[in-house]
Amino acid sequence: MYFNNELSNLKDHLLVTLQNNSDVERDRINFILWDLKFLDCFLHLKRLPFASECGMLEFSQKMIEIWKIQSHREPYDCPYWKEVIWKTKQEFRAEYSFPNTSLAANKVDDVSPKFVMEVIDVFVENLNVVVKINDPYSWLFVPEHKEQIEQVLKELKLLRFFVCFVSNKCIEPQYRHTTFYIHALIEASHIAMVVWLHLPVLNGIVNQYLAPSEVSRLRSDFMEMKIKSIQPDISRNNIYIDVLQALKSTIPQAQNKHAVESGIVETPTQNLTVGLSDQMVNLQEMLCFLRDNLIHLPILDLEFHLQDMDSVIVDAGLLIYSLYDIKGEKEDTVLDNMNRALGFDLPRNIEPIKAMVYLVMQKAFQSNLPRVHGLGYVDFLLKNLKDFQGRYSDSLAFLKNQLQVIQTKFESMQPFLKVVVEEPHNKLKTLNEDYATQIIRKAYEVEYVVDACINKEVPQWCIERWLLDIIEEITCIKAKIQEKNTVEDTMKSVIASSQLARTPRMNEEIVGFEDVIETLRKKLLNGTKGQDVISMHGMPGLGKTTLANRLYSDRSVVSQFDICAQCCVSQVYSYKDLLLALLRDAIGEGSVRTELHANELADMLRKTLLPRRYLILVDDVWENSVWDDLSGCFPDVNNRSRIILTTRHHEVAKYASVHSDPLHLRMFDEVESWKLLEKKVFGEESCSPLLRDIGQRIAKMCGQLPLSIVLVAGILSEMEKEVEYWEQVANNLGTHIHNDSRAVVDQSYHVLPCHLKSCFLYFGAFLEDRVIDISRLIRLWISESFVKSCEGRSLEDIAEGYLENLIGRNLVMVTQRDDSDGKVKACRLHDVLLDFCKERAAEENFLLWINRDQITKPSSCVYSHNQHAHLAFTDMKNLVEWSASCSRVGSVLFKNYDPYFAGRPLSSHAFSISRILLNFKFLKVLDLEHQVVIDSIPTELFYLRYISAHIEQNSIPSSISNLWNLETLILNRTSAATGKTLLLPSTVWDMVKLRHLHIPKFSPENKKALLKKSARLDDLETLFNPYFTRVEDAELMLRKTPNLRKLICEVQCLEYPHQYHVLNFPIRLEMLKLHQSNIFNPISFCISAPNLKYLELSGFYLDSQYLSETADHLKHLEVLKLYYVEFGDHREWKVSNGMFPQLKILKLKCVSLLKWIVADDAFPNLEQLVLRGCRHLMEIPSCFMDILSLQYIEVENCNESVVKSAMNIQETQVEDNQNTNFKLILIEIHLFYLFDMKGIESISTDMKEKKLTVTRDVDADEVQLVVEKLRNVAYADEVQLVVEKLRKRGML
Template sequence: MSNLCRGRYFDISPLEKIVHEWDLGSSMEHKMDCLNIDFQFLNMLLSLQSFTRRDCLDTTVEKVEALWDAAEFERINCIDDVKLVLDKMEEEIWETKIHIEAKYSFPIALISKIATLDPEFVKRFIDTVIMNITDLPKINRLYTWSRLKQIQEAVKELKLLRNFVYFISDRCTNPQSQYTFFSHVLVVAGHVAMISWFSINADMNFFFDPLKLDALFSDLQMRIQPIQPGIHEIYIDVLQALKSGSHPNIDVHAADYKAGFVETLVHHMEVLRPIIHKHEKGVAFKDQITMLNFLRDNLINLPREAVEDFDTGIINVGLLVYSVFKSVALGKSKRLVPVLDFSGDIQSIQALVYFLTRNSFCSNLPKIDGLGSIDIILDQLEEFLSCYSELTSSIRSQIQKIQQQLEHFQKQNDGFGSFGMQVITKAYEVDHVVVGYINKDIPEWCLFLWTRDIIEEITQLIEAGEIHGKEVSDSVLHNTTDVANADTSQLAQMTSMSEEMVGFQDVMYTLRGKLIRGSSKLDVISIVGMPGLGKTTIANKLFFDQLVVSHFDVRAQCCVSQVYTRKDLLLTILHSVKKDTVVSDKLPEDVLADKLRKLLMVQRYLILIDDVWETVAWDDLKPSFYDANNGSRIILTTRLGDVANDAKFFSDPHFLRLFTQEESWMLLKTKVFNTKSCPLVLEDVGQRIAKRCGGLPLSVVLVAGILETTEKETNCWEQVAINLGSHIQAKSEDIINLSYQALPFHLKPCFLYFGVFLEDEEIRVSKLTWLWIAEGLVRSHKEKPSEDIAEDHLKNLIGRNLVMVSKMSSDGKSKSCRIHDLLLDFCKKKAKVENFLQCIKGDNDMNPSSVSCQKHNISRRLCLDVQADNLAEWSSICSDVQSFHLMKGRQIGSSSVSYASHIFNSFKFLWVLDLEFTVIDSFPKELTCLRYVAVKVAEDSSLSFSDNLWNLETLIVKGLGGRVTLPDTLWKMVKLRHLHIYNRAVFNINNELQEMDGLTTLSSPWFSCAEDADRVFAEMPNLQKLRCEVLSCNSSSPSFNNLTKLEMLKFSWGRRALAPTLKLPPSLKTLTLSSGCISSLDEVATLPRLVVLKLLNISLTFDVWEVTDEQFPHLKFLKLQDLSFLEWNVSDDAFPCLERLVLTKLRHIEQIPSRFEDMMTLKSIEVRECKESLVESAKNIRETQVEERQNSDFKLFVHK
């Protein structure tokens, strides 16, 4: 309970002291709660005595004060004393309440021409009344249900009146009008408080007349409605005073106050609806209510500086509304229609609402995004037109025109240059307004205006792009060149910070050997790595190494960078090669290239080409490097794997690793202390600082620069450790930005999207690419699946060393990846600047009520790091986002959200909902735009989805255990491509199934028999990847051969269940069989495209496995684990392409077949938990492969 005037009237702290010091028991606790309430309401009553006529108040005050003094709280010594005091006070309070109630009627305000009322006091009073009454239902046994409904209705009216108060606030310049209005508010609020107090336990006590209470509530309804004479006049007077001399409302919540007042106006207009409905223009009146509702909803979302423009219009509407009440009160019903002509104000408000709403929406659109989003929006527009036949012809025509424009743009976008992103934002606008219209958040008139303007703007953009596209692109390129030149100089400065080479000694040894030993043929030694890893430093150390210097006749170096000319590079190299001769820069570049070639023909040369960004730079220089078969070498550094691979002669590119922790610490000590030793007191914190640099030499060097100017004291270094992140980012960001700016347009949003992930998170490639597609970052293509295009984008980013592969799959593809912390920080920061993605960490400074978290400041893609149980508080400001990721669950493993359906139902614009690590209790039903969903559910859950998820393409559900039962509505997800249910998904096959021809990946359904599996798979003809389990295959195995496009299959069945014949399609490339029994592997052995085979925990009905010639013709990876056969024979021509062999728990096999000694394709053997004799045979194979077959790349891994 809140006390408005604690200490001024009745200080209830003695009662609180009793609660704190004595164990009261439930009965006395309830009595104490009731007494607290009584004194709270008495205090509110007494606070009104200065401006209401209340003759009985004086005697009431005296009576209660006497009661309070007689209580003698200080003399309470035992629980019986407490009971005695409470019983006596309860009795006296009842008598006091009966005394007041007997004479009580609606308060009459004292009218004073000189009095003033503090607006803040009025706000506090009405807030206190509302809060105290709202808290009453929390205490049991106070009201009957019917009485509670009356009180709730009274509080609702009081809240509407409070909206009016906050709108007026202290802005009214007429003191008398303000005083009259505030006095009215106070007496109404006081009256609500009093009758609520009277109602406590009243219906259970014969002293109170329930009919009188009913009369008081009925009287309240009349007194609070503006239909009463005098009340609407108060409202009109205060609004006219506000209009004539209003002051701007600079309160941070001004938009909320205005929206609240509009809500009050809408409510009062609804009171008029029965009367207006009798007249011909009732429809227009309904439209006006719709308009005000739209205004209310959008005021909350507008920027603070924009709301003041609505003041006059809102005041005018208020005056018109209350003038209608005045006309009704005067009996002038025939004049209602002209009085209600809002057209002028409504149209001006309408135009202003549209303008500011659109500006607000556009102000936070992303500055970079994927062209695939236009494809998604075009599909949604097509669905919209087909589903909403009631659209007016003009609106339908406008949307069809926008469709045509966007389709034209998608066909021609390569020539639009910088106009492309502007067209994407127009597509986002039309998507927003259409979805808003579908969900009744945007009225038809607004849809018409918005689409009309979009047509004109897209037309202008397309025309400008077609006419000036090349000029704009050239201009953009020139601007980028200028920036690149500036950044390149800083890069050169930073990478030359360290003169002494620390760390990478193994790398130096390896690369030095490649330079001065090996083939006599010309070779390129490429050093590839992410920015700041030390490529240039290593290359320079090699270039100046004494052994290297003495080995070559001539050396030269040049730095290519992003901006270069072939002529300048040739001149730079020539000046080094021919030091004694001046080379004229007037010569054509072809002449210079030929001159360099001739000079190099007769010498063993070493050329260092640093910082190559594209293959064309290498192609420009390559013809000048003559191979005289004398051991000449070229060192090339690049961030891009493609460049290194293109430049390769013989040696594979060397991909530079990160620093070890020891190397980081050694470099830090060297840079900070030079030849001196580090004080022992700084060793611990110093090593922690080195570790936090994340293995990036550039970070170590940057931090060392900070420590060099820091006092050599432990507390100072500890402070550096705390602030380390920001110090590193300050300089390394410019270097990383070079790589970002060099990305093509379509890869920039893909790279920035890594900002949704956590530090050091291992990211599944499948999840990443599915998210990219769902977000519209990957364009669809008729000739190539979107998933393949997305994987190509990832390969490109990996090749540019912006992303690192952390796990490879058995078929050699990237299975998971990660991004360096510095690059992740860059992605988050850059994404926020570009309005592409926003990460919010909820805390005391960043919460839903803070200004920075208002709806119009939230990006379309949001990563929210808050406790799951606080999610409801954030939902109102997040409801317009396109992509929502809850981070907290990913950090702590799992979290849960209650009432998830209720929380997320308002997220009407969602394309992506990522709650993969958050347990939900229900799924929202109205999110028709969803394309990607990942959630977690409780153990043994039965999923429930609505039947309107027709845009959903990816569904990931993780169960905490047991089975996940799939709903029938799943079959209505007509666009579903990826369905992953962990760990056991159960289909309801009793009902009619529908074809899901778009589904390409399915994991992990569970079936009781093969027949059930066949029935489900028959509806999924285009499956490409499948993981499933069948309990029993005794009669037959599932007919996988009917899945003609299946490329990957993971199939397990009952350990004791014998699969008579495996029915496998020839399209299979990857096959995993586990936990079953099988009689023959012949069908597996003859699969024509099989590349990966894993046999895990399989019982075989035969003892000898014979692999004959030409079996497994394309197999590259073979894993055998816990198999029951006793002998393994392999013919000479079997496994012609095998590269990797993994043997685990083969407890019966004595040795690996000798055939593996002669396999020229074999790269590695891995042995785990096998017989010693088998391990020895593996070692013999290694010896033969390495020494006799000269297969130096062969590796053997033996695990105990």
């Protein structure tokens, strides 16, 4: 609808007058627009006689004249103005009545359904405004009976759907259709007229003109009687019946026009008030289910079934509207008569409606499932089916037989799924994975149907039919597998699952760019005395970050700078996080004050860098504003400080440049391309001559882009080294991948085994340029059912195999490995790969990012992201908006936070996160990062398998046991709760599926209740931070966790008898950290853990006897760390022959050890020795000279004799034992310790860690540079003595 010229001019004049006066409220402007929209619609109906006969046109013209007069009055005269309008409409109300004119008299040939819908749309829009107004002073406020308006609003929408439905199904105009459109206009106009006549309502002033009783009667008359449901009488019923019968004859030829079918379904059922039989109640229920699920079907499925659905809808409408004509008659007689008259057999016609309802519900669910699945989902379902049948036996009683059959069917498919995982290169790979996907989809359906049955969300007849279909489909899948002999064929060549990661690990050494490296090195070491920015730019995948990191870690470069620091910016960044990253490198983690504001941190960084020569790496800069933020922190004092900057954009590189021109990083040449491909595929070996030609052709096809080459190498490294297989890769790559790394990523993804696809896409849930903790990643993978169980191996070990496989394919970059066992501790993804994961995951309905500036609204994709998908949020308001539309989402991953909510509980009514989360009824994973504090644990979400969040409370509710599926519970404490002991209810021990329980400093709430409980947590593998005050409490908890692998706990002065009590830890325990809260109290028990590999003791009083007895019980110990330990026996530690036979790493920090006596055969496999703050230790025992496995000694803040003994050990290891890999690190030592050290050949320093390294590489120039640098720092007098000593040795 558009305003006519007269109304448009009036509207503009009124708005200008009001807007120029600051005293005019916005509410008055809104009322003017609201009123004029109604008037405009009424005037558009002037062609129809009913508009004149009921007074609609006359009222509208008079009201326009009043508005014209009002437009020239003073705008601040609000009470008078409102009173005039009210009185005028009061007069109109007295004259108005429902149009009684015949429909035939109102017949107008050019009344189109489009016009009818436009009129109704305006009325609906205006009624929506009234419904939403809650301010009693608003001119649009309705004081009473708003629910009637809401009901009328709903019915107007339904009438609009009916008009749309009829118009979309009409092949050609017919008289009965025009009559229906006129009827719709009359009904809608009447409703609009009544509401328009009623507003505005006067508060107080009107009472002087009307008695209270008259006001009450007025409101009752117009709000309760005249605004009522569209409940047609007989003549109007005939209109609906006539139009539906006409449609019934034309449906087979009707064209599908994507009508919103769900809207029309509700129309015939809304106001059915006659008495109904059981069959009719069922019919109404079925139509409601049909309505609710039609909107969930994608367009293709909707079109496929549209003709059948139209027939069902028309038949249902005919049936129900016919029933309005039979009030007062006996129902059986009426139904017989109606069936004969309409040719309508109720029992027979309900069956196709049932079939359609079921089909639509099933399709709505299936069509929106994610297309990438975790093969571990069947494991999860089988466990839950048993639990469901036990917990909800009454609700599921009628399904008992079907569920048992389904359980048996799925169990029989487990060997096949195992084969799919263990033999991804089988010739039937594609077929196997297709069958596996079908099986997982059936598992999703079973879970949904069972839950719908428990919660009575789906009718029983539908559930029974659905489960029978599932049984039939699983049987069919199994038959196809057996027909193709898939299991038998693949089982013959099944490889051990341990070979999943058979690709050899490659180091991250760079290949190529030698000329570029040399050019950049010269710019860093030479050039201007002032500060300079060495910037590199180029397309993604060229290797900018790898090249920058090589220069940043180049020893010949780093040795010339006092401070080295780096940060990675990325597209979305936090200024404060960048400053913290730089400060951590510049002054050390322990000296950084994270509570400071960004401006204070920037000032601290600037002052830290001011007197020093620094090297800064700023990686992945996207905008000039980043450089504006950071450049002020980098002072220029003409000391040759340098900054390395990488970016994709030339404009950014140019903007940040100072003296040196930006370097545009070139592409690889053909030689470099082949060299990199060969290195990544064959490692230190050479390529076979048979593969060289095809290999060089593939390298050339990669478009000289290093990232593409590395990814293709990942594909080749997983294949047989045969020409025919490499030819297949070349053919698949085609010629389109030049300068397009996305195409190569797509190919790498395509060849992934199906069990790795979900794991890889899940990386899309992490933020750009973030280092990912492997333990956390694996826990999430397991909770998401990505990991398929394998007898004899833990899920964690299997998941590590998956990760190593992805690393071997060059899809994941390792950033940190464990020193002792080489396992990956941290990783990250290249930006190109991360972008691919996010985009592909969204396409597969697997993962959707809801960002702060998300354009898509929840209502626009209510169901497309409501099925077993994963949602990642970056803003709390987005979480609130989407929660109501995503009830079936499986994971909520909160990756950022609004500063308002940081560190405080979300306990207000508007943002109570536990209340919000209840909308996600199928939630399995809840991962809240960045200190999002939950007000309470959502114990109603019993599907939850993983929770990670912050809490303020000092206790956990006993209802936590309702989360009977929970496997991982990680609750961090806010700063306000830090240090307080959290009470853990005894009901936690009923949560038998728990695998990981991480809560800082917790203690059982009721130890007596815990003692009485027979339940054990047999699946628990990691337990972090229980707090014990008695040995008996520790023993009790250890008995209830017999399969622990990792334990971190705090103890307080555990009393026990005089002799040491042996505390038996679980036999599978591999890592143990014990911390004493009251420092230097004796430890009162001896540790017995036969498979323990890692032991950390902190804050205890120890002696040689204790350590000897402990060593007898720890034959497999590989890592021993003693922190803040007080030694007894005159501060002496005696290590006997054969003690700690498997120990690889020994770290002593701040121990009171004075004398250390080590037998010759002790520590036979030691690789690393670290001594920090051992100021009383006299020396390192000489036997360490003869330990052939020793590779590394680090000494920090120890006395001179310790440093000297370390140097002697180094000399023997290097010169006598020819241990060329041996390395000695000296940190924060006084320089005069170097006076009498023999064998000094070169010195280098790392001032960011205050580290001085002594090696066997002779380079007098390097020593000179180091000494000159040391002159600029502390200990100036000591430096001079060092210089003299070095000169005597001929080194200067």
